[in-house]
Amino acid sequence: KILAKVREDRKNTWNNQVNTYLQKIGMNYNEIYTLTKIEIKNKVKKWDTQKWREELEKRTSTHIYRIFKTEIKEEQCYDNRLESIILFQARANTLELNKRKRYKQEDPKCELCGYKEENLIHFLIECKELEESRNKELIKKCKDENKELMAGKILFEKDEIEEIKCMLGKMW
Numbered sequence: 001k002i003l004a005k006v007r008e009d010r011k012n013t014w015n016n017q018v019n020t021y022l023q024k025i026g027m028n029y030n031e032i033y034t035l036t037k038i039e040i041k042n043k044v045k046k047w048d049t050q051k052w053r054e055e056l057e058k059r060t061s062t063h064i065y066r067i068f069k070t071e072i073k074e075e076q077c078y079d080n081r082l083e084s085i086i087l088f089q090a091r092a093n094t095l096e097l098n099k100r101k102r103y104k105q106e107d108p109k110c111e112l113c114g115y116k117e118e119n120l121i122h123f124l125i126e127c128k129e130l131e132e133s134r135n136k137e138l139i140k141k142c143k144d145e146n147k148e149l150m151a152g153k154i155l156f157e158k159d160e161i162e163e164i165k166c167m168l169g170k171m172w
Helices: 002-008 013-024 029-034 037-058 060-068 082-091 098-104 120-126 128-133 136-141 147-156 161-171
Strands: none
Touching: 002 013, 013 029, 037 060, 060 082, 060 147, 082 120, 082 147, 082 161, 120 147, 128 161, 136 147, 136 161
């Protein structure tokens, strides 16, 4: 009875917020009574994933991330170590590499080897000055003609995540 009164009250803030949210995910209030908890959860997850994908598509810097991160879920590979932070930033393409300097009209070249633009691909795969810090077995395992795919394989390889973090820590 109390819920029915709240539902009838068009001025009730909670009621309005629930209605707004239900509209966003393409549901109406009556479906709450007819759908199972799992069906509701799946509808919300589907809507959430769609919005997440739409936001990723807007960002040009997340191309590798979009290819390799296929679902919203908590990653179990992160801890409080610097290597985990570097892995996270590399996956999201937010490492403080010199490519970002171009926005400030500063020189984006690699300070280690002098290459014209220090970007994620250059850092992970190409920079000759970082060659000794790379895990050669891991690099060999992830080899691909397409350097973006190779970088993605390196960053998102689940079986050797600790080796990847160790390598990134040495390189950084």
